[in-house]
Amino acid sequence: MHQDLDQFSVTQAVLEQMANTPDARLKQIMESLVKHAHAFARDVDLKPEEWLAGIAFLTQVGQACTPSRQETILLSDTLGFSALVNILAANRQQAKATDPSLLGPFYRAAAPRKQLGDSIAERPDVEELVFYGQVRDGAGRGVPQAEVTVWQTDAHGFYDMQLHGEDKMDHRAMFTTDADGHFHFRTVRPLGYYIPMDGPVGGMIKAQQRHGCRPAHIHFLISAEGHQELVTSLYFSDDQYIGSDVVFGVSRSLIIAPQADPNAPIPGLEAIHYDFTLAPSGGNGAGRVGADPSQLMKA
């Protein structure tokens, strides 16, 4: 005979119905999800009309996704959930590696391949910077032949995808480190920007009176045989939003400041020097949070 469910036993009833899940990890994740989701509803004594607003919001988030826009990731980012998953991944790493940061929605796998010293900006309309550094392993040795993918906004705060759609790539490139793991390139200073504010997540940000901005940053995806892929970003120290990134991507270790630098490989330009450390492959990696929206749409 059916037993009446109360606000606590309904949780137990759901767990019982999920008890035969063959995949142990899926079972563990879903059990925890149900417990926390139910605890949330009880905590706030969620009302039917509020539930309805939440359903409509989540539906709109899914519907706002296109092959070039991933609103669900944006929601995760703005709730600090993506940053938390990155932190948990970094905690699992045994070796000390460079802190990860969010991949974000503007990564593209096929960036133009360039030579060391090239500029990633097709037509720089402001003073250039030089970026140089070394890719290292956990023992501090240079990693030769590492693939370094770089992408950022232009000097006015726009990614190529925002200006040109899929048609043209700019302010992104792929470099290969030299025999000592060194690489360098020229670029312009990127600008911070608003996350997309015209969708449901933008509506949430406005309702919370948050500024909706990310501090200026340069993205890096670095891979090399025998090492875990590193996805990170470097943030400009003097950006007004350095302490209040709307997606919580900034770590202190990832903050940079261009400066005059006599050791820079290209003289006469302000320089940024940053060395990256990769973790050996095989462990529970930092991995990456964020993904190519078009891949997620196909999934």
Next chain:
Amino acid sequence: MHQDLDQFSVTQAVLEQMANTPDARLKQIMESLVKHAHAFARDVDLKPEEWLAGIAFLTQVGQACTPSRQETILLSDTLGFSALVNILAANRQQAKATDPSLLGPFYRAAAPRKQLGDSIAERPDVEELVFYGQVRDGAGRGVPQAEVTVWQTDAHGFYDMQLHGEDKMDHRAMFTTDADGHFHFRTVRPLGYYIPMDGPVGGMIKAQQRHGCRPAHIHFLISAEGHQELVTSLYFSDDQYIGSDVVFGVSRSLIIAPQADPNAPIPGLEAIHYDFTLAPSGGNGAGRVGADPSQLMKA
């Protein structure tokens, strides 16, 4: 200066960014949501690839929604979240009213208006039943002129929308109670059915080895001036899934069994007798969980 975030302080950082939310209730709900979502990720030590699978799943749920299908509600239903919201709403009611149940995705506001005693089945191909009852207020007095909307599957387990799309209504009707609050109609015994199994939620149900079935039931939406709208369903006692409804909609007080009944208003048919009690309007109502998918798509 930016402080590095760890797996706990990242939660605090999100709460701080939301601290200026002007709507106090939105602030309360979002704070609790963030705390519970982060606690979930920490509890299961969520990995980037699992996060990615979750993002893809949620995106697919939103994308599966159409004007006639609400996959996000289905997800909420199958996780017992909708049932929990109903339970919380019933707990807030001071007066004793009939237990609510899920509205579900097959409600349509404009059901055909019929006369007391009519059949809601256009061409019954099995033995009919008679349903009779009274709509009452909290003091047990009959409520005249109450609007009773009824909908159910046909004898083979299909709703009109599933057979005819938007083109034709069947097995649904709207009745008005008489001067004493009584009403009755003829119908056929509905059949239990699978929730839609061809979408992402169906994939989850299969991965959890759940049967995916709802026990046979008749839906009611009852409204009357001065009273809260009641959304509920009555469930057939001998259905094999009466104790394991995939959306947790069954309460013991909502279980029915057709039987020979000398008091039934139409002789010669098995009868179901059920009286409904409405709560007075003005309180924190039981409300309804579930909604017209087309409304949500417009929202």
